[in-house]
Amino acid sequence: MAGTDFGVSTAPVDVVRRQYLASAAGDLEALRATLAPDVEWTEMAGFPLAGTYRTPDGVTANVMEKLGQDWDDWIAHDDNYVVDGENVVVLARYTAVNKATGKPIDVRVAHHFVVRGGLIVRFEQYVDTALVREAMPD
Template identity: 40%
Template sequence: MGKNYETIKAHYAGSDAHDMAAMMAPITPATAWTEMAGFPCAGTYVGGPAIIEGVFKRLGEDWDGYTFKLERLVDGGDTVVGIGTYSGTYRKTGKAMSARVVHVWDLKDGKVLRFEQFTDTKLVAEAMR
């Protein structure tokens, strides 16, 4: 497998270990991270601090046991695709959710240029109501 594939594999390993430094290692100040419209932290965040604050911190504050379970990682060279499932329980409602998700990563030399998330936002929103 290529360098970009190994980079994203390490990101997901960091996520599993709750190691933010490992997760953010391939992120640069110019990395554009897009969470899908309809998702709780929808929008595009640029650079590590904005991504942590806008995505990871919010998910950690609002959800119990929020996880991404990687089921398949596809090596497309400069594009790597992660396929899996989100799960967690929304703190305000006590409702659990499970939603399929695809992450599309565009990289150059092991650094993330762009990340885009595609998921069933309806399933997530139902847990929040």
């Protein structure tokens, strides 16, 4: 067999799963290791962090770190995976408590990932943004 790192799969579903595990653990270095250098990460219009972020550092600084500033225990629960080649769609839930209001969320979400060469090259979020905003300060 070529290579000696038998523990790290580059299959799209495994790369996406590692991203969720790193996020849940708060391990931003491991999360960045799943992202391509030219990743395009899009948070849905209407979401508090709406926009498209590029580079692994740009994604973690503008999404994960900011979620951590405003929310306690933000977790994306990756419930179901639908895989078609390089496309991975995850049906998930966000749970968290807003630090300013103390209001919790439990919101369904869908994530679409594109994985090439063992790295996430594109991400797009689909979520009911109104439910997230209801837990936030006015």
